[in-house]
Amino acid sequence: MGICSKFAIALAGLLLGACSQDPSATRAMNVDLHALDDGGQPALKLGDVAVGRFSPAVKERPASFEPIPARPRCGLPRPSNGAEIVRTYSYGGGSWSPLYSVERRGELVMGSRNTRPARILVTETEKPVFLFLTSYDDRLWIIDVAPGATLDGVAISGYEHQAVLADIDPKRIGFATFRGQSDCTIIPKPRHVRGSGSVAGLNQQQMEKMQDQRREDMKYDQWMASRIGKPTIEYFPSTLAALLVGPRPAQPLQLSSPEGRTVYVSEGAEVFWGSVDDIRAENKKARTALGY
Secondary structure, three states: OOHHHOOEEEEOOOOOOOOOOOOOHHHHHOOEEEEHHHOOOEEEEHHHHEEOOOOOOOOOOOOEEEEEOOOHHHOOOOOOOOOEEEEEEEOEOOOOOOEEEEEEEOOEEEEEEEOEEEEEEEOOOOOOEEEEEEEOOOEEEEEEEOOOOOEEEEEEEEOOOEEEEOOOOHHHEEEEEOOOOHHHHHOOOOOOOOOOOOOOOOOHHHHHHHHHHHHHHHHHHHHHHHHHOOOOEEEOOOEOOEEEEOOOOOOOEEOOOOOOOEEEEEOOOOEEEOOHHHHHHHHHHHHHHHOO
16 A cells, blocks of 8 residues: 555645744644645644654754755656655745855855745655655755655755755755756746646636746656656645655654754755844854954
């Protein structure tokens, strides 16, 4: 029995958090989960299948941030024979994390974008699972693998920079991002919400725009299939907070912490771990050192 015949549960929703402070972990654990086999209807809470913090705290600082070099022409690791290929695409997510993509001028941080977290829980034990994850916005993908399950590889694409925390050989991780990887400007840009195909009530301009979007969708699907093959299961929410791949665990899974571990980032990414207040404090210190 494959993934499609088992539970593949997704949490898709906007998780609100303050950008300058650590949000409530309890509130995040109480959001609805959505069961794909039930047509996306709410079935569970994140807290029903996992325990811990949804978004890491500032104090859970990683030991290092390691860039994964871009492969020629946006190459990605390929799934092993027999692996389940799980693909998800979303525009982004709403919860805060202590990870920021930053733009620096010397020692000064001139701009920053919060890297929103997404939790991927892998519980499928009958086959290795290969993940193909895509988000337009900056994302921190945190992958937890249940006992008996195997993570075969992780391929991540996006417009903005991406980051991943996973216990896997970094050679089995690949990034293809538009920002920071010049070779990856060849990636077609898919829409974050796939249309139903209805053209009723559309004027000529709207119909032409829909056709253009469909062509971009097809280009992206072809680009993706040429690198990782045809996915076993796909999910396209507008926002994504967490995804459970496989059956509901008998016991809640412990959500992992980045503290003391390596977070892998897309090539060219400059990152900052902390809060908005920490960024301001660092800039103030830099300005003082520069004499203004």
